[in-house]
Amino acid sequence: MKLYDEPILDGRTALQHGPANDGCIFLVTSKGRDTVLPGVTIYARRGHAPLSGDSRTSNGVYIPSPARALIENMVPSRASSRRVARTYSQDEIEVYLESYLERYGEGGLTRLRDQVRVVGQQLAMAEEAEKLDQIIGALLVENNVLPEVAGRTYRDKSRIDADRLVLFEKLLKALHEFIPADRPVSPIDSASNELSAFYEAYFSNFIEGIKFDVEEARDIVFANKFPEGRQEDAQDLVGTWQVVSDTAGMSSHPACFDAFLRQLRTDHASVMQGRSGKNPGVFKAKANMAGGYVFVAPEKMAATLKEGFVMLDELKGGFRRGVFAMFLISEVHPFDDGNGRVARIAMNRALSADNQARIIIPAVSRDTYLAALRSMSKMGNETAVIRMLDFAQLWTSEVPWQDWSETFRILEACNAFLEPDEVNERYLRLERPR
Template identity: 30%
Template sequence: MHLAQRLSPPKELIFSALVSDAEARKLQRQAAAGLLCRVYVGVYAAKQSEEELAALVRRSWQRIVGVVVPGGVVSHISAMRGGVLPCAEVVLSHPTSFNKKIALPGLTVRLVRGPGPLPGDLSMGTTGLHYAGRARMLLENIGRKGGLRAPPEEVEHMLVSVLNASGEKAFNEIRDQAAGLAPAMGAEKSLKELRLIIGALLGTYAKGGLVTKVGMAVARGTPVDQERMARFEVLAAHLRITPLPHIEQALQGVARQNAAFLEAYFSNYVEGTKFDIQQARDIVMNNKLVPNRPKDSHDVLGVFRLAITRPYRGGPPLVGQEFLEGLETWHAEMLKMRPEANPGKPKLEVNYAGTTQFVNPAMVRGTLAEGSSLARSVPEGLARAIYFAFIISEVHPFDDGNGRLSRLVMNAELTRAGASRIIIPTLYHPQYVDCARALTRKNEPSGFVQSLAKMARWSSQFDYADIDLLIDSVRKTHALEESPVEYRLLNLDGSNET
């Protein structure tokens, strides 16, 4: 059987550097015979149409370009706009390979002269590439106009968005970081211009004279989403008077580790990062990453680290003005292997889930500050944990990872109160989402509160001391199933979950 016929999935990429010399020569022969597609030197794919191959290359560009240009940094306009441009081009800086373009099926790699990875640049997993950090990105996009750089108004818009999302502290960090990077980049002139733009924005910000709608809102103070605050008040009022269970549980040692694994597994699975539970066990317990899914593997590890490690495990971030800063730290740690998700950086654009529009970036800081302060009026333990879960989910402060983060903060409050942490299994997740949606759209909190109270009771049933028995017990409850039409979540004793 030909190697091309043994590929799984059939359009997976093959890298000759990962096989023996004999296999590499065989790949060359099969490509020459038309049995494989040659993407680039050392990179092959199963035989397919030109359109399919181009789509595969664009979909897997990070892995491929990391082999084609090891040590490259996604930079300039590509860094500003998230990687591959609409024209199917990606710009990379490289210290020794530059002033040329490399044509791949469906993608052109434009190489420009620039330093390799600098402090603040983000590693793109195991691909061999880095992604320009925010300060470097801004310096690279300031200067002479042309296709290499974003337009000046785009740079200014990004800075206004950063100011809206993270405040003057973020500007000070950008200026300090840019000053440290400019000599290595030969960007002293760009640094001077960046300082002028930031200074002008801060001066205008202080005088309340910004011209954009978002900027004017910031100039009036720290804007708050009043509709969301009213909803948070409804939830808080309901939680103050609703009797909820306090289920004591203080897991230690292996049991705590096993519970954190299960929490990380389900929290990622329900967000679309799907692994077989035994695969996920290998990832967490043996640090065995799935070869063709390293970032997904790190997603599971990221939640696991926060679920088991202090200070993340031991309690939620400080409420009030410091709440968002705390979330930024948690988010950066959780998604540190996904630079494209801007780990630790609040969103700069409005995000959506279906028809639901989450809080405008300009209002994230103020809404989280006021919303988290209101948590003090909610009883500690399960009630406050539920409240934290909702406000983070409802604000959606980051580009990605908001659901996972909301559950981690919820569970940190439970751990702080000595209570059982909550796991939301795959089978129950649609019902949980429906209850959250009723609160978001109709201001009806009872279903959301009761759904998490149910999951608190369900999660506390298991003996977490033995991982094999734990997985077997969870499987028997139908928790791993995906269809609530075909299955009903059971208790450990086989009774229906109520």
């Protein structure tokens, strides 16, 4: 006897691929009618029809894809005197995901995460998919340690980069003692925000070696004209612009560590959206370095970021918080690529959240900025990085970001567009706007 048309395993039976311990079976069907059989009770609910990723068994029952099963298990449910809870608790979901990670590795869990985002849209369950995405992200970044047990990891000093903590504490002390100038931002119109955000994205990408003429960059950002052969570079510029031009998004500093991690991933996914090979929004799984300098190892990344965030939370004021956030992210280097841009976005988000002028580092100051970071990283010279960024903020605050032609003329007069080599040869420097 056929009881249901196209029944799909649901809730905990979808993840277990069979009845619950008390004999209950949960289904998604078109009719939503419960059925009591000897030793088995079938609880059916109405729901979405089978998706392309669901597989049909020989007896006509569909087994949902892991992504669908997990998303539908994110809907809370309670046990009753008659049956177990329809869906897994969060603890049970985390245990399932840990087993999935052990079986399929980080690559497999990352692919599952990508599928969750797609299936969430198909099921119209974006909120549940986002919560699941956060759990998977925490599992990936914590290297098998989820937020609920993360405290044990952070107390395990073997999972913290102790040398980096020394640097962070040194910078923290210096920033506590530093008295930043008050450089508030007056209300600006959308055109002014568009102009300053454009140059913020333009110069941030220049630091990473992605160079365009200004007019060419304007066409990329505002006319969607991508130069032939430079699709990825152009998309980097657009992605950075999309983040920094979002006034509301750039004015809210993450209030807790979980929000901090989510913001990092979101920013990175936007900046690197055109480079799928760089794993947009996914924390690194392999060690990375620059010029022989090795950044924090993947297995120590989460705990080190956590300790750094605790220090960040101690600081008051946008400049102090911005400088520390930038160096924290830069030093940990949590992604395969794009770390510098994400670090500078975090810096400017802290400044905007405090209504302080952002920091734009023009082409002419690229080497000075990178040298200050290296000096802090290798020698603990906190003075260089604080002074460099303080002047950069002063300079940014003095530029009138109002008219495209006038601003371009001022930036040229300040030597902002000059390459560092040209500056050294001609004994020039970044000049303050007149």
